[in-house]
Amino acid sequence: MQAFRNCGLCASGNLLKGRTDFLVARRNMSVLRLSAACVQLLKDKTNVFCSSPVHQRLLRLPEGARSKAVAFSVGSGLCAVPFTQVENLSHESLIRRASCLVTDSANTYLSQTTLALVDAHTQYAKALHTLIALQKRYITSIGKLTPAEEDSIWQVIIGQRVEVSDRLEECKRFESNWMNAIHICELSAEAAYNSGAEHACTATKTNLQAAQSKVEEIRKISREAKKKLAETKAEEIQRMAEYVSSIDINDLEDIPEAYLRED
Structure with missing residues (x-):
């Protein structure tokens, strides 16, 4: 979430404000470097999530269970709660x-x-x-x-x-x-x-x-x-x-x- 806010600040605070100064090379280079850092931060966050044990357990679930799982994001973790249909036992x-x-x-x-x-x-x-x-x-x-x-x-x-x-x-x-x-x-x-x-x-x-x-x-x-x-x-x-x-x-x-x- 912090990465998204940083990226949003980059786009709104620098790119938009710097539209009139677009020809200034130093500011443009600074904005590009900051944007690249935001992208790299998002990529690192994604890699951490995909390599987490919770994510690996979720991937190992059967196809039917994954389709019925509801994911909740709590802080930096992920909770997968599968819901199975109870058969009629009359x-x-x-x-x-x-x-x-x-x-x-x-x-x-x-x-x-x-x-x-x-x-x-x-x-x-x-x-x-x-x-x-x-x-x-x-x-x-x-x-x-x-x-x-x-x-x-x-x-x-x-x-x-x-x-x-x-x-x-x-x-x-x-x-x-x-x-x-x-x-x-x-x-x-x-x-x-x-x-x-x-x-x-x-x-x-x-x-x-x-x-x-x-x-x-x-x-x-x-x-x-x-x-x-x-x-x-x-x-x-x-x-x-x-x-x-x-x-x-x-x-x-x-x-x-x-x-x-x-x-």
């Missing part, structure tokens, strides 16, 4: 936020159980197709294998049937978890809608539809594999009956036990 808003958190958790649970169920059905279908391949190989070799070879291939088939059974149990276990996830998502979507969080409700319903569509698709693959296995089993029974009817009744004692067993 019961309705808190319930709405909580319902959104519930839908997020429910969607995560649904995503994980859907992934597990799809993977379980995929492995189950693969095990079924492997068993189908073994059954077909056995059908084509009926009457051509020695007893040792017959027992060997049957050991492989029995082991694969155990694998199919284990995969089916895994599907049933993950199916139960997935159904629980479906129920939880339905409840959370309803809660979100009632609390006013329509976007969370819509997102949850979309995830439900996608999960149900994916699971139905993989279930269809498993059903087709089971159908093929049943057809292969029927083909095996028919082929075995044809083989038994084609041989002499007196040679039944020479038929390997595997051909006569019921599976």
Whole structure:
């Protein structure tokens, strides 16, 4: 402030009064030197303010806080007082936020159980197709294998049937978890809608539809594999009956036990 007053005195007291004596070089030079000193003083004051810790802290404020800050000049210091908008913390808003958190958790649970169920059905279908391949190989070799070879291939088939059974149990276990996830998502979507969080409700319903569509698709693959296995089993029974009817009744004692067993 003192610098501004000095500068004002320079401009009004010397420059204006000295207009009639403008040709006097000494006075003009004195006025110019004094004006330059005023400018330098203002520059020094500005540098001191910009390098002050308060100013540096103000510059480090976020963009939103700086836009809402009100600066007050007290003597030679600067006080920055940020004003932040207080959010609405009513019961309705808190319930709405909580319902959104519930839908997020429910969607995560649904995503994980859907992934597990799809993977379980995929492995189950693969095990079924492997068993189908073994059954077909056995059908084509009926009457051509020695007893040792017959027992060997049957050991492989029995082991694969155990694998199919284990995969089916895994599907049933993950199916139960997935159904629980479906129920939880339905409840959370309803809660979100009632609390006013329509976007969370819509997102949850979309995830439900996608999960149900994916699971139905993989279930269809498993059903087709089971159908093929049943057809292969029927083909095996028919082929075995044809083989038994084609041989002499007196040679039944020479038929390997595997051909006569019921599976």
